[in-house]
Amino acid sequence: MDPQKFRPSSAFNSPHWTTNSGTPVWNNNNSLTVGVNGPILLEDYQLTEKLANFDRERIPERVVHARGAAAKGFFEVTHDVSHLTCADFLRAPGVQTPLIVRFSTVIHERGSPETLRDPRGFAVKFYTREGNFDMVGNNIPVFFIRDGMKFPDMVHSLKPNPKSHIQEGWRIADFFSHHPESMHMFTFLLDDWGVPSDYRHMEGFGVHTFILINAQGKETLVKFHWKPTCGQKFLLEDEAVVVGGTNHSHATQDLYDSIARGEYPEWQLCIQTMEPEMADSFEFDPLDVTKTWPEDRFPLQPVGRMVLNRNVDNFFNENEQLAFCPALVVPGIHYSDDKLLQTRIFSYQDTQRHRLGGNYLLLPVNAPRCPHHNNHHDGFMNFVQRSEEVNYFPSRFDPSRHAERYPIPSRPLSGRRERAVIPKENNFQQPGARYRSFDPARQDRFIARVADILLHPRTTQEIRRVWLGMLSQCDSGLGQKLAAKLQAQAVL
Numbered sequence: 001m002d003p004q005k006f007r008p009s010s011a012f013n014s015p016h017w018t019t020n021s022g023t024p025v026w027n028n029n030n031s032l033t034v035g036v037n038g039p040i041l042l043e044d045y046q047l048t049e050k051l052a053n054f055d056r057e058r059i060p061e062r063v064v065h066a067r068g069a070a071a072k073g074f075f076e077v078t079h080d081v082s083h084l085t086c087a088d089f090l091r092a093p094g095v096q097t098p099l100i101v102r103f104s105t106v107i108h109e110r111g112s113p114e115t116l117r118d119p120r121g122f123a124v125k126f127y128t129r130e131g132n133f134d135m136v137g138n139n140i141p142v143f144f145i146r147d148g149m150k151f152p153d154m155v156h157s158l159k160p161n162p163k164s165h166i167q168e169g170w171r172i173a174d175f176f177s178h179h180p181e182s183m184h185m186f187t188f189l190l191d192d193w194g195v196p197s198d199y200r201h202m203e204g205f206g207v208h209t210f211i212l213i214n215a216q217g218k219e220t221l222v223k224f225h226w227k228p229t230c231g232q233k234f235l236l237e238d239e240a241v242v243v244g245g246t247n248h249s250h251a252t253q254d255l256y257d258s259i260a261r262g263e264y265p266e267w268q269l270c271i272q273t274m275e276p277e278m279a280d281s282f283e284f285d286p287l288d289v290t291k292t293w294p295e296d297r298f299p300l301q302p303v304g305r306m307v308l309n310r311n312v313d314n315f316f317n318e319n320e321q322l323a324f325c326p327a328l329v330v331p332g333i334h335y336s337d338d339k340l341l342q343t344r345i346f347s348y349q350d351t352q353r354h355r356l357g358g359n360y361l362l363l364p365v366n367a368p369r370c371p372h373h374n375n376h377h378d379g380f381m382n383f384v385q386r387s388e389e390v391n392y393f394p395s396r397f398d399p400s401r402h403a404e405r406y407p408i409p410s411r412p413l414s415g416r417r418e419r420a421v422i423p424k425e426n427n428f429q430q431p432g433a434r435y436r437s438f439d440p441a442r443q444d445r446f447i448a449r450v451a452d453i454l455l456h457p458r459t460t461q462e463i464r465r466v467w468l469g470m471l472s473q474c475d476s477g478l479g480q481k482l483a484a485k486l487q488a489q490a491v492l
């Protein structure tokens with residue numbers, strides 16, 4: 001091997017201790033002191049290097065989704081979708097693509113319990129031959145808000161109170177009393193759905209609408225769904241208390257153990273599709289991330305399967321340094337005009353540059369598996385061996401050329417500058433229908449969880465009435481039952 005071209009990991013194999021620079025360490029137990037007791041000499045480089053490394057072991061945790069577990073595996077196409085997309089990794093049944101998945105909770109810290117009521121992240125990085133495709137989804141098919149301008153405020157309201165560092169219902173009730181579009185998400189979060197039993201028994205959703213484009217440039221709107229082959233399971237409150245009280249990492253453990261014993265978790269990938277010309281002809285806006293596409297009108301079509309058959313080799317390298325970004329799509333898949341998705345295209349790469357540094361895509365877990373090349377240069381922690389003398393473009397000395405052109409959405413864009421709410425909000429129809437689909441006991445559990453938030457002593461009468469108004473518009477029976485519950489506590 002060319003000693004000048006080594007990768008750090010390939011040399012991490014000496015039989016004896018060394019410093020980071022490779023000098024042998026003959027005593028890893030005792031500091032270098034004057035006499036047996038000390039003081040310690042500043043020239044004890046071994047000690048200061050060891051402590052300096054330790055002092056820097058932690059990187060900033062993710063601002064959301066800090067708590068998570070990752071696993072590796074593959075995606076295999078099972079159904080031909082080449083009429084819908086020219087995506088290379090979807091080119092034909094049987095094609096396999098390596099991937100890594102990270103499941104997470106959203107609101108609390110890196111070491112928080114995995115039994116909390118919270119959406120779960122469901123993020124998949126496909127290492128395709130045409131670059132990485134990150135499908136950064138959740139376990140709930142809709143979202144709280146539809147405009148990214150509101151995301152930081154929304155997260156602040158759900159995170160602990162900045163004064164007490166305690167998550168408090170009155171702050172959540174207050175913020176969302178201004179956001180009727182969140183009611184649909186709450187019919188998942190405050191339903192039994194809100195505490196999945198573990199990561200294996202969880203559905204996943206791309207949540208946003210994306211665009212598939214085929215080789216002829218034809219566009220199709222699409223939503224992605226992951227269906228676990230072992231079915232979905234949830235924890236009710238008393239079960240969650242026992243599971244979480246026994247092991248605050250139960251979901252990470254379940255994922256790790258099931259893969260270790262060869263019981264590989266598997267999901268089917270399905271899509272719903274819609275012709276873009278149809279998008280204006282429904283009672284809801286299909287690009288609105290607070291809406292689902294009814295499955296009776298837009299049936300689920302199978303595409304492939306994902307199998308997780310390998311645990312991470314190192315949690316820090318493959319979980320903490322793992323960096324997703326919804327902007328990472330591949331030819332044949334494009335973003336829709338969903339405003340929330342458009343905001344995410346900026347936010348993730350920005351946060352990764354803060355969390356991991358400008359060269360975060362060079363880290364092994366994030367780097368493409370396919371050949372790649374450009375003139376993006378240098379910066380902190382650039383450990384890629386580059387020997388070229390031409391780092392500009394165009395150049396008559398550099399044979400690198402443009403890739404072949406691939407189709408992108410061709411619909412003309414026009415409009416005035418606006419800061420506006422979408423015209424077809426339709427905030428209450430889908431949450432109402434979802435509530436009515438619950439059996440009576442499940443409806444009661446949902447109402448009890450809403451009441452729990454509204455009964456917080458600092459939730460005001462005004463806020464309670466706004467929530468009651470919103471939920472009554474979803475379903476009048478729901479409103480009556482909630483009102484009765486609040487009146488029984490004499491808080492309405």
Ligand code: HEM
Nearest residue numbers: 062065102121122123137138143148151207343344347351
């Ligand atoms: C404009 C709205 C949103 C913004 C600004 C936003 C921002 C962020 C940020 C800054 C992170 C931390 C990333 C990191 O440090 O690695 C994150 C993580 C994540 N977000 Fe969002 N987010 C938004 C909406 C959503 C939505 C709608 C979904 C689901 C469809 C989602 C799913 C996730 C997931 C799964 C992760 C964790 C990825 C991982 O496991 O590393 N986010 N988000």
